[in-house]
Amino acid sequence: xxxxxxxxLALALSPLAALAQSQATHGDDSQAIMQAHAAQxxxxxxxxxxxxxxxxxGARSLQDGANVVQIAAPEHALDAALVPITLTMKSAxxxxxxxxxxxxxxxxxxxxxxxxPRADPRILxxxxxxxxxxxxxxxAETTDGKLFVSRQFVKTSGGCSAPVGADxxxxxxxxxxxxxxxxxxxxxxxxxxxxxxxxxxxxxxMQMDPITRGFTPARFIRTIDASFDGTPVFHLDSxxxxxxxxxxxxxxxxxxxxxxxxxxxxxxxxxxxxxxDVPAG
Amino acid sequence: xxxxxxxxxxxxxxxxxxxxGAVRVFPLQLSQPKPDAWGRQxxxxxxxxxxxxxxxDALMLGLAACSMPxxxxxxxxxxxxxxxxxxxxxxxxxxxxxxxxxxTNDDAIANTxxxxxxxxxxxLDAGGSLNDGRRLRASIRQATQLPIRYVLxxxxxxxxxxxxxxxxxxxxxxxxxxGLPRALSLRxxxxxxxxxxxxxxxxxxxxxxxxMLVHDHGEIDLGGRVVELTAHGLxxxxxxxxxxxxxxxxxxxxxxxxxxxxxxxxxxxxGWLRELALLKSVSAKRAVPGHGPTSVKWPAxxxxxxxxxxxxxxxxxxxIKKGQDIDAAVKTVGLSxxxxxxxxDDYNGHNVIQAFKELEWE
Numbered sequence: 170x171x172x173x174x175x176x177x178l179a180l181a182l183s184p185l186a187a188l189a190q191s192q193a194t195h196g197d198d199s200q201a202i203m204q205a206h207a208a209q210x211x212x213x214x215x216x217x218x219x220x221x222x223x224x225x226x227g228a229r230s231l232q233d234g235a236n237v238v239q240i241a242a243p244e245h246a247l248d249a250a251l252v253p254i255t256l257t258m259k260s261a262x263x264x265x266x267x268x269x270x271x272x273x274x275x276x277x278x279x280x281x282x283x284x285x286p287r288a289d290p291r292i293l294x295x296x297x298x299x300x301x302x303x304x305x306x307x308x309a310e311t312t313d314g315k316l317f318v319s320r321q322f323v324k325t326s327g328g329c330s331a332p333v334g335a336d337x338x339x340x341x342x343x344x345x346x347x348x349x350x351x352x353x354x355x356x357x358x359x360x361x362x363x364x365x366x367x368x369x370x371x372x373x374x375m376q377m378d379p380i381t382r383g384f385t386p387a388r389f390i391r392t393i394d395a396s397f398d399g400t401p402v403f404h405l406d407s408x409x410x411x412x413x414x415x416x417x418x419x420x421x422x423x424x425x426x427x428x429x430x431x432x433x434x435x436x437x438x439x440x441x442x443x444x445x446d447v448p449a450g
Numbered sequence: 451x452x453x454x455x456x457x458x459x460x461x462x463x464x465x466x467x468x469x470x471g472a473v474r475v476f477p478l479q480l481s482q483p484k485p486d487a488w489g490r491q492x493x494x495x496x497x498x499x500x501x502x503x504x505x506x507d508a509l510m511l512g513l514a515a516c517s518m519p520x521x522x523x524x525x526x527x528x529x530x531x532x533x534x535x536x537x538x539x540x541x542x543x544x545x546x547x548x549x550x551x552x553x554t555n556d557d558a559i560a561n562t563x564x565x566x567x568x569x570x571x572x573x574l575d576a577g578g579s580l581n582d583g584r585r586l587r588a589s590i591r592q593a594t595q596l597p598i599r600y601v602l603x604x605x606x607x608x609x610x611x612x613x614x615x616x617x618x619x620x621x622x623x624x625x626x627x628x629g630l631p632r633a634l635s636l637r638x639x640x641x642x643x644x645x646x647x648x649x650x651x652x653x654x655x656x657x658x659x660x661x662m663l664v665h666d667h668g669e670i671d672l673g674g675r676v677v678e679l680t681a682h683g684l685x686x687x688x689x690x691x692x693x694x695x696x697x698x699x700x701x702x703x704x705x706x707x708x709x710x711x712x713x714x715x716x717x718x719x720x721g722w723l724r725e726l727a728l729l730k731s732v733s734a735k736r737a738v739p740g741h742g743p744t745s746v747k748w749p750a751x752x753x754x755x756x757x758x759x760x761x762x763x764x765x766x767x768x769x770i771k772k773g774q775d776i777d778a779a780v781k782t783v784g785l786s787x788x789x790x791x792x793x794x795d796d797y798n799g800h801n802v803i804q805a806f807k808e809l810e811w812e
Contacts, residue, residue, distance in 0.1 A: 243777065247780060247799035247800045247803055248799075248800050248803045248804075251776075251803055251807065253775065253776050253777040255775075255777075294775065296776070327640065327644065348811075350773075352773060366810065366811070368811075376636045376637070376639070376640065377639040377640075378635040378636070378639070379634070379635065379638040379639045379642070379656075379657035380635060380657055380659065381635075385636065413807075414807065414811075416776075416810070
């Protein structure tokens with residue numbers, strides 16, 4: 170009985186109820202009701218995106234980005250606290266920046282990449298937390314200021330309040346440790362992909378202690394700066410939506426043998442600085 | 451409403467009720483077969499059906515629920531005891547379903563049970579909800595009137611600890627791994643919200659924390675019957691506790707041992723293999739798995755688990771070495787095990803992610 174009542178009352182309080190009511194009282198056609206719910210959900214999601222778009226991009230207009238940026242994410246995420254996302258930029262237009270928005274996360278703007286002169290912005294991979302069924306939007310910004318948007322729906326729940334993993338104590342011990350894997354063979358002037366791994370719990374402060382009612386203090390990565398021999402590759406503003414121990418794959422163009430430098434700053438203002446030889450020493 | 455209403459209420463009474471307020475909630479339900487031990491019958495509607503209630507129906511149902519005499523009498527009834535197997539003298543085990551928590555199973559999905567000494571009883575995991583725990587308590591009271599002095603909390607997962615509150619009136623010693631309080635403090639609320647979204651409000655109750663912590667080894671004495679306790683390193687979770695009943699040579703493995711139901715990895719893959727190797731050297735006649743049959747031979751009963759974990763280790767390492775992405779690894783690793791386990795598709799991918807996260811830092 171507990172379920173029936175709580176679900177029913179929750180529904181009664183929800184704005185969906187009005188629509189459900191008008192449908193439900195007209196017979197047993199549950200298909201029609203379900204379609205009505207879906208339509209309502211769709212309307213709510215569209216409204217949510219409108220709000221976010223306004224908040225992030227103001228009055229600037231967004232164009233269909235199907236041919237500019239593609240999102241690959243699992244339709245049903247297996248682990249809400251670690252949802253792998255691949256962004257593929259297909260446009261010949263030079264790109265300035267990329268925004269990743271997870272609409273229904275508590276802090277929706279998950280990542281904002283700004284590309285530097287040494288970047289090869291054709292691919293980005295990252296791992297994020299997804300808190301509930303949501304659209305994920307990717308917005309690519311060209312150097313001349315045009316915005317192109319693509320989206321994908323992801324089904325999962327609980328990624329943000331999800332318990333921190335058993336190994337997070339370990340992660341805190343090694344916090345700031347980094348690894349860089351070059352994916353491919355170095356050749357001067359040729360684009361190369363690299364996978365950056367960072368030990369960081371990225372605590373998002375959303376796990377509540379049932380006794381004290383207090384929350385785990387948040388501690389998460391705010392910025393990452395990658396540069397090759399002093400020339401920027403990318404700057405990333407990130408937030409609590411990145412998974413524990415973030416792994417980011419990005420492209421860059423090493424014009425010669427040199428050094429990839431990575432500077433990570435977290436919300437405690439801890440600064441982690443590592444350099445890697447390219448090609449690996 | 452108290453959660454135990456669900457337990458004793460006949461399903462037919464839950465649904466039909468024109469005379470109690472003209473609620474037509476489940477037009478699909480014309481006849482109701484008798485429920486099984488879990489209080490279920492085939493064709494019981496899923497929660498999503500409930501979400502189709504209109505506002506008016508919802509309000510009326512609330513009123514109807516309060517005015518229905520059936521509910522009042524239900525709350526006065528004692529919880530129905532679970533069937534249990536006495537797998538060794540004095541050790542009774544309730545078989546958990548190879549399912550995930552659902553509105554129809556009270557989260558009674560883990561093997562739970564109790565062990566009876568000369569002077570006292572120890573609960574071997576209290577189950578996945580207050581109802582689950584209450585029914586286990588009823589099973590205990592069918593078998594013995596000895597005081598329930600200990601409740602083991604084998605690890606942090608909800609299907610093993612959410613029944614703990616059902617024993618609070620017995621004022622038992624709640625026994626757990628030294629890491630359990632921290633693990634529970636980080637996870638209880640999250641698990642509670644998720645479980646109560648399915649089972650209903652108050653199906654879990656207030657958080658219960660262990661009052662006796664085991665650091666490496668410990669023991670409890672039930673009167674001429676000592677149960678040895680071992681707190682394990684990072685394995686299935688970060689708070690795994692096992693028990694060993696000297697008198698019958700029975701290993702209480704809990705979720706360090708999965709049989710038939712696919713293991714779920716939430717601690718460390720390498721750690722689990724390490725702890726399993728240690729457990730194999732325990733000279734037990736039998737073991738009680740956390741999921742699967744109520745008793746298996748030991749150590750033969752851990753062969754499948756060990757093989758699964760080794761496959762996961764080998765194939766995840768190979769995927770990382772090949773430079774495969776985590777999402778590609780999820781689709782390939784462990785598939786040779788697919789036909790051997792219940793719920794494989796629900797957990798294997800998640801296990802691969804956990805393994806990948808752990809092994810990519812090697």
